[in-house]
Amino acid sequence: MRATLMYGPGDVRVENVPDSVIKHPTDALVRVTASCICGSDLHPYHSMSAGNGPARMGHEFIGVVEDAGSAVTTLKKGDLVVSPFAISDNTCEFCRENLQTSCSHHEANFWDGIPDEGGQAEAVRVPLADGTLVKLPVAADSELIPSLLTLADVFGTGYHAALKGGVNERTSVTVIGDGAVGLLAVMSAKRLGAEQIILMGRHKSRTDLGLEFGATDVVAARGEEGIAQVRELTGGHGSHVVLEAVGHTPAYDQAVGIIRPGGVISRVGVPQYNEAPVGFDSLFGGNITLTGGPAPVRAYIDELMPDILSGAIEPGKVFDATTGMDGVAQGYRDMDERRSLKVLIRPSL
Amino acid sequence: MRATLMYGPGDVRVENVPDSVIKHPTDALVRVTASCICGSDLHPYHSMSAGNGPARMGHEFIGVVEDAGSAVTTLKKGDLVVSPFAISDNTCEFCRENLQTSCSHHEANFWDGIPDEGGQAEAVRVPLADGTLVKLPVAADSELIPSLLTLADVFGTGYHAALKGGVNERTSVTVIGDGAVGLLAVMSAKRLGAEQIILMGRHKSRTDLGLEFGATDVVAARGEEGIAQVRELTGGHGSHVVLEAVGHTPAYDQAVGIIRPGGVISRVGVPQYNEAPVGFDSLFGGNITLTGGPAPVRAYIDELMPDILSGAIEPGKVFDATTGMDGVAQGYRDMDERRSLKVLIRPSL
Numbered sequence: 006m007r008a009t010l011m012y013g014p015g016d017v018r019v020e021n022v023p024d025s026v027i028k029h030p031t032d033a034l035v036r037v038t039a040s041c042i043c044g045s046d047l048h049p050y051h052s053m054s055a056g057n058g059p060a061r062m063g064h065e066f067i068g069v070v071e072d073a074g075s076a077v078t079t080l081k082k083g084d085l086v087v088s089p090f091a092i093s094d095n096t097c098e099f100c101r102e103n104l105q106t107s108c109s110h111h112e113a114n115f116w117d118g119i120p121d122e123g124g125q126a127e128a129v130r131v132p133l134a135d136g137t138l139v140k141l142p143v144a145a146d147s148e149l150i151p152s153l154l155t156l157a158d159v160f161g162t163g164y165h166a167a168l169k170g171g172v173n174e175r176t177s178v179t180v181i182g183d184g185a186v187g188l189l190a191v192m193s194a195k196r197l198g199a200e201q202i203i204l205m206g207r208h209k210s211r212t213d214l215g216l217e218f219g220a221t222d223v224v225a226a227r228g229e230e231g232i233a234q235v236r237e238l239t240g241g242h243g244s245h246v247v248l249e250a251v252g253h254t255p256a257y258d259q260a261v262g263i264i265r266p267g268g269v270i271s272r273v274g275v276p277q278y279n280e281a282p283v284g285f286d287s288l289f290g291g292n293i294t295l296t297g298g299p300a301p302v303r304a305y306i307d308e309l310m311p312d313i314l315s316g317a318i319e320p321g322k323v324f325d326a327t328t329g330m331d332g333v334a335q336g337y338r339d340m341d342e343r344r345s346l347k348v349l350i351r352p353s354l
Numbered sequence: 355m356r357a358t359l360m361y362g363p364g365d366v367r368v369e370n371v372p373d374s375v376i377k378h379p380t381d382a383l384v385r386v387t388a389s390c391i392c393g394s395d396l397h398p399y400h401s402m403s404a405g406n407g408p409a410r411m412g413h414e415f416i417g418v419v420e421d422a423g424s425a426v427t428t429l430k431k432g433d434l435v436v437s438p439f440a441i442s443d444n445t446c447e448f449c450r451e452n453l454q455t456s457c458s459h460h461e462a463n464f465w466d467g468i469p470d471e472g473g474q475a476e477a478v479r480v481p482l483a484d485g486t487l488v489k490l491p492v493a494a495d496s497e498l499i500p501s502l503l504t505l506a507d508v509f510g511t512g513y514h515a516a517l518k519g520g521v522n523e524r525t526s527v528t529v530i531g532d533g534a535v536g537l538l539a540v541m542s543a544k545r546l547g548a549e550q551i552i553l554m555g556r557h558k559s560r561t562d563l564g565l566e567f568g569a570t571d572v573v574a575a576r577g578e579e580g581i582a583q584v585r586e587l588t589g590g591h592g593s594h595v596v597l598e599a600v601g602h603t604p605a606y607d608q609a610v611g612i613i614r615p616g617g618v619i620s621r622v623g624v625p626q627y628n629e630a631p632v633g634f635d636s637l638f639g640g641n642i643t644l645t646g647g648p649a650p651v652r653a654y655i656d657e658l659m660p661d662i663l664s665g666a667i668e669p670g671k672v673f674d675a676t677t678g679m680d681g682v683a684q685g686y687r688d689m690d691e692r693r694s695l696k697v698l699i700r701p702s703l
Binding site: 098099102104106107109169242266267272275276278279280281282283284285286287288289290291292293294295296297298299301 | 447448451453455456458518591615616621624625627628629630631632633634635636637638639640641642643644645646647648650
């Protein structure tokens with residue numbers, strides 16, 4: 006079968022690899038019908054250590070169950086399923102608290118942590134299939150597939166940011182980052198009732214989509230100028246909630262600059278730094294809360310799916326390009342160079 | 355009048371200073387009947403820059419209103435009052451949200467930020483008296499004074515830690531620090547229903563008081579050994595809530611080490627550091643929330659006072675020494691060298 010491997014910074018290849026097969030009774034084998042490239046895939050694309058490659062790539066996919074281990078009870082051959090980016094048993098104490106990204110099962114992991122499997126491939130072995138996979142009530146060729154695919158990561162991640170940030174109808178919200186997660190954080194903030202949603206981003210085609218998703222204001226400036234503009238838009242004191250969907254230090258500093266005293270900075274951009282300011286002048290003095298983390302998207306699928314099925318929302322609009330396996334490496338380049346917002350992969354193309 | 359000044363590290367002096375007088379119509383002049391030394395006063399006592407001295411000290415006091423400016427409407431001569439450590443108008447948008455430490459009035463400040471006034475003195479000019487001061491329904495010589503004095507800072511601060519941490523009957527709680535704030539964080543966690551309250555501290559007389567206030571376990575070990583002991587006490591996964599009442603980097607690192615995935619680290623020890631780990635391996639990966647800050651104790655006085663007046667709780671037990679003005683410098687030494695937990699100052703002695 007064909008799969009995507011990253012050998013090092015800027016070096017993505019689609020190669021023939023041994024077919025994925027069921028190894029444990031709780032596994033399912035899924036033939037991938039739709040996958041995609043994530044903004045977080047660009048982090049190793051920039052800075053992967055040579056010793057860490059080649060790595061199998063892809064943590065978002067929809068596919069058809071081809072086979073299921075003897076212990077799998079909820080899935081059968083032919084089911085169309087979506088996989089969260091985190092594998093979980095969905096029964097441990099953390100899963101029961103809707104923190105599936107901290108599942109305590111010994112097979113629990115993020116897809117990016119599993120050496121020989123990945124979603125940007127023709128097939129995947131899915132551990133803990135009953136806990137991890139969610140059945141989709143549509144056909145594999147449904148027009149809703151792009152939107153349903155966002156449930157694997159980016160929509161659930163944007164929603165997690167907004168939930169952890171405590172967004173409601175009384176909070177002003179600023180979203181930092183106009184990637185897919187940032188744009189879906191806008192959609193999520195709107196969903197939770199926020200009346201002012203400021204989107205900080207510099208790419209007009211993306212911020213235009215943000216406006217369509219519910220942003221009320223766009224601030225293209227960054228750094229001190231961007232901070233000043235957000236403060237002006239929020240009556241001088243800053244934003245009640247900041248959703249940080251980038252993961253780099255300047256975005257963190259920007260969040261600290263625009264947060265209102267008593268406010269919440271909710272991070273879902275995977276931090277590419279270890280230390281950051283948390284002292285009196287950054288977080289402490291103003292009673293700022295810093296929260297967020299990898300989104301337990303498994304917890305949000307049941308809640309978010311109905312509005313996709315009904316057509317009320319269309320998060321799949323974040324996909325602006327589609328490719329087969331042959332175009333995956335180009336897809337990485339296009340996303341890295343901002344020619345594509347998010348690239349959908351159809352292995353059958 | 356006599357007042358306490360800090361000239362530099364280890365150099366505290368009680369000197370004659372110009373009498374405090376009313377300067378603005380919203381001021382009150384308060385004759386101090388009870389004040390105290392705070393654990394946070396020890397931070398400048400260790401590391402004050404020479405150029406910053408001499409500084410007037412003291413941000414917790416009870417006293418009698420001697421005079422009130424023409425615009426003061428709720429207080430009159432003879433009223434006994436307690437002052438929070440933060441001056442606030444109690445009417446701005448932040449005060450109305452119970453975040454009086456971020457009051458937007460131009461005269462709002464912490465006592466420690468006002469050059470020519472301080473609570474460790476015979477008298478104080480109190481700006482924004484209507485907003486700042488709270489009347490006490492007892493006499494100045496009441497036996498309840500020590501407990502009521504904790505409403506100025508340490509009890510409200512411990513309570514703030516517990517509230518921001520989201521303590522309830524389902525959370526395990528670990529308190530780092532056996533100073534007055536840590537011990538009253540224990541009392542506050544108990545008040546909010548926590549059934550497991552682990553106190554990390556090394557001074558037996560203090561941790562014994564912690565046990566009396568509601569701690570269920572004491573861990574004297576620090577660093578990796580302390581972390582391991584708390585993890586064992588919490589079923590291996592760590593504590594739902596950590597109340598950090600120290601402010602130094604090792605306490606932060608200890609908090610990160612013992613927090614459970616999805617948990618909340620609530621800081622009220624004034625951070626003596628600017629940067630700290632917040633990346634994937636510290637906070638982000640486990641969806642840890644970092645919160646806390648200077649406590650808006652003004653918001654909690656009405657709630658906490660009745661149980662002091664009824665005798666149901668006795669937070670004033672944190673005071674283990676009393677002195678007149680002559681003994682203030684010795685009081686700093688005694689607290690610094692851990693001979694005293696918290697020193698009460700009676701200027702009339």
